[in-house]
Amino acid sequence: MAGDRANTKLPRLGLSKEQQGELAYELKHLPWIPLIIIGIMVFAAVFAPILAPYSPTKQTLRDKLLPPAWQEEGTSEHLLGTDILGRDILSRLIHGARVSLIVASTALLSGGVVGGALGVISGYVGGKVDTLIMRAVDATLAFPTILFALLLAVTMGQGLLTVVLAVTLILWARFARVTRGEVLALKTNDYIALATIHGCSSIRIMAIHIMPNVFNTFMVMLTLHVGLVILTEASLSFLGAGIPPPTPSWGQMVADGRAKVASAWWISIIPGVAITMVVIAFNVFGDWLRDRLDPKLRQL
Amino acid sequence: MQKYILNRLLQGIVLLFIVALIVFALSRATGNPAELLVPDDATEDEIQFIEHQLGLDRPYHVQLFIFLSGAIKGDFGESIAYKQPALDLFFDRLPNTLKLMPLSMGIAVGIAIPLGVLSATRRGTWIDKLASSIGVFGVATPNFWLAIVGIYIFSVWLDLLPPGRMGGPSHYIMPAITLGTFSVAGMMRLIRSSMLEVLDTEYVKLARIKGLPEWKVFWKHSLRNALIPVLTLFGVFVGGFVTGAIVTETVFAWPGIGRLTIDAVAQRDYPLLQAVILLDAVIILSVNLVVDILYAYLNPRIRFD
Numbered sequence: 001m002a003g004d005r006a007n008t009k010l011p012r013l014g015l016s017k018e019q020q021g022e023l024a025y026e027l028k029h030l031p032w033i034p035l036i037i038i039g040i041m042v043f044a045a046v047f048a049p050i051l052a053p054y055s056p057t058k059q060t061l062r063d064k065l066l067p068p069a070w071q072e073e074g075t076s077e078h079l080l081g082t083d084i085l086g087r088d089i090l091s092r093l094i095h096g097a098r099v100s101l102i103v104a105s106t107a108l109l110s111g112g113v114v115g116g117a118l119g120v121i122s123g124y125v126g127g128k129v130d131t132l133i134m135r136a137v138d139a140t141l142a143f144p145t146i147l148f149a150l151l152l153a154v155t156m157g158q159g160l161l162t163v164v165l166a167v168t169l170i171l172w173a174r175f176a177r178v179t180r181g182e183v184l185a186l187k188t189n190d191y192i193a194l195a196t197i198h199g200c201s202s203i204r205i206m207a208i209h210i211m212p213n214v215f216n217t218f219m220v221m222l223t224l225h226v227g228l229v230i231l232t233e234a235s236l237s238f239l240g241a242g243i244p245p246p247t248p249s250w251g252q253m254v255a256d257g258r259a260k261v262a263s264a265w266w267i268s269i270i271p272g273v274a275i276t277m278v279v280i281a282f283n284v285f286g287d288w289l290r291d292r293l294d295p296k297l298r299q300l
Numbered sequence: 301m302q303k304y305i306l307n308r309l310l311q312g313i314v315l316l317f318i319v320a321l322i323v324f325a326l327s328r329a330t331g332n333p334a335e336l337l338v339p340d341d342a343t344e345d346e347i348q349f350i351e352h353q354l355g356l357d358r359p360y361h362v363q364l365f366i367f368l369s370g371a372i373k374g375d376f377g378e379s380i381a382y383k384q385p386a387l388d389l390f391f392d393r394l395p396n397t398l399k400l401m402p403l404s405m406g407i408a409v410g411i412a413i414p415l416g417v418l419s420a421t422r423r424g425t426w427i428d429k430l431a432s433s434i435g436v437f438g439v440a441t442p443n444f445w446l447a448i449v450g451i452y453i454f455s456v457w458l459d460l461l462p463p464g465r466m467g468g469p470s471h472y473i474m475p476a477i478t479l480g481t482f483s484v485a486g487m488m489r490l491i492r493s494s495m496l497e498v499l500d501t502e503y504v505k506l507a508r509i510k511g512l513p514e515w516k517v518f519w520k521h522s523l524r525n526a527l528i529p530v531l532t533l534f535g536v537f538v539g540g541f542v543t544g545a546i547v548t549e550t551v552f553a554w555p556g557i558g559r560l561t562i563d564a565v566a567q568r569d570y571p572l573l574q575a576v577i578l579l580d581a582v583i584i585l586s587v588n589l590v591v592d593i594l595y596a597y598l599n600p601r602i603r604f605d
Contacts (some may be wrong), residue, residue, distance in 0.1 A: 139315055142535040143584065144542040146325060147577045148567045153325045154573055231442055239550060240445045240566055256446050258551065261448055261463075262456045269452070272445030279440035 031288045036280035045098040052091035057246045060086040081266045092248035104229045117174025123183025125159035140173035216274035220294045224286035227279035307560030312585045319581040376575030381567040386575030397556030405482030416491025447478045447551040464552040477550045482544035496528040535588040
């Protein structure tokens with residue numbers, strides 16, 4: 001019997017019946033739809049050159065403005081149609097996933113580390129340093145930091161580094177505020193007092209006793225902000241201040257089709273659907289992870 | 301109260317100074333502005349001539365002083381693309397952006413307050429679920445894309461509304477909705493959570509005990525208090541409004557300051573962009589100052605702190 005076999009075999013994996021039940025429960029309550037969307041995106045990004053039917057930058061003017069395959073004039077050679085320059089939209093979408101993920105991971109890490117570090121310092125050192133950093137946080141949150149990002153794009157030129165710097169400028173304050181709150185709570189623990197009595201330097205306490213304990217929060221914050229960074233990158237690219245063309249970026253693709261909405265809706269609409277789906281997937285997954293790992297953060 | 305206002309005013313000026321410093325640092329440290337102005341095939345001599353003309357060959361502290369003293373007098377330099385003082389350009393365009401403001405604010409508040417209150421007072425019902433899915437989509441959908449979808453549906457497909465540019469009243473509908481929806485999701489969530497908090501307080505229980513009808517408890521006694529955090533975060537919403545205006549005006553070819561910002565970016569017109577950023581900062585900080593003062597007036601606990 002299938003049931004009996006499962007019962008006799010599973011204990012060898014070291015799982016008791018209760019644990020099996022727990023595992024089944026966990027598996028059932030994983031956010032499957034978001035995970036599948038994220039999985040598809042990561043898969044597309046990693047294997048972009050193999051998966052994409054065409055080069056994302058190859059222009060075939062003869063085939064320009066072809067509608068998607070399900071439309072009357074569409075062909076199966078270009079499943080999602082082509083843009084004004086005859087580039088295959090599916091291929092650009094797949095390669096765009098790569099650009100989005102590269103930007104999101106580098107920018108998030110940079111913004112997260114800068115913000116996290118400042119948050120730890122602000123919370124642990126306290127006093128005037130704390131006041132100063134928190135004032136800067138408030139100011140950053142109230143100021144439309146996208147303006148600084150635009151200025152950077154003009155003076156530095158467009159590129160990955162510019163976008164990473166811009167996103168760091170936008171993100172650091174959010175990370176700093178949450179990390180600081182966490183550190184303030186941690187600071188009252190006895191082991192911190194013990195470390196201080198022991199003669200540990202402030203830097204050592206922050207690095208060895210505090211940072212590992214804010215790591216969970218940090219990971220949750222990272223996940224919760226993937227969507228925001230993808231959106232920011234798309235907005236910057238849409239505004240002509242992101243990753244420079246011809247590298248395919250989803251925001252850039254939406255901008256490409258703007259003048260042609262009337263005759264070729266698919267150029268703008270399709271990448272926008274991709275952005276929305278991916279951002280929702282990351283946000284829902286981030287919410288789930290927060291509820292699992294760090295329910296205190298729920299008010300965020 | 302006077303001391304409080306003075307204090308806030310000083311803080312605002314310090315912040316403005318910091319914004320100016322950041323703008324100055326970003327534009328000098330990240331590249332040579334002179335190279336943006338000359339054609340690609342310019343010789344070294346030509347670049348040096350432009351540098352001299354702009355004062356870029358002087359020490360940084362002298363440049364900073366010239367930049368700041370100019371800004372205080374309202375002289376932000378001349379736009380490269382338009383060959384006009386940047387300040388004049390800004391004030392030419394500002395009214396167009398302000399014209400969008402009342403309608404879009406009205407839309408934002410008109411959607412966010414009822415939905416926020418209803419989702420808090422009827423937790424778990426369909427309206428709460430509707431509000432939270434609007435929140436999920438509102439946060440995740442790029443607004444520039446939503447605007448394009450709007451143009452496709454209402455201008456191309458149904459042929460009801462004009463796709464852009466300024467004009468009669470119908471020209472205002474789509475830009476105002478786009479700009480309004482920018483802050484709806486955030487505002488709604490804020491109202492929901494602060495309503496939930498207020499509904500749990502003693503004075504709401506008292507209002508119920510004394511037999512007030514539920515609608516009065518919700519919409520009068522609770523909502524008023526629930527709006528306090530919204531007012532506190534009004535500054536953040538104004539900042540969001542500036543970002544929203546950039547995107548909205550780009551999509552709808554609306555000749556306001558948002559469009560001016562993007563034109564400056566596209567033409568690499570850095571003096572104009574600097575001016576726009578500083579003037580935006582002045583506006584945001586002034587609005588915040590007014591809000592802070594109003595807030596202190598409405599909430600005596602702050603005044604006497």
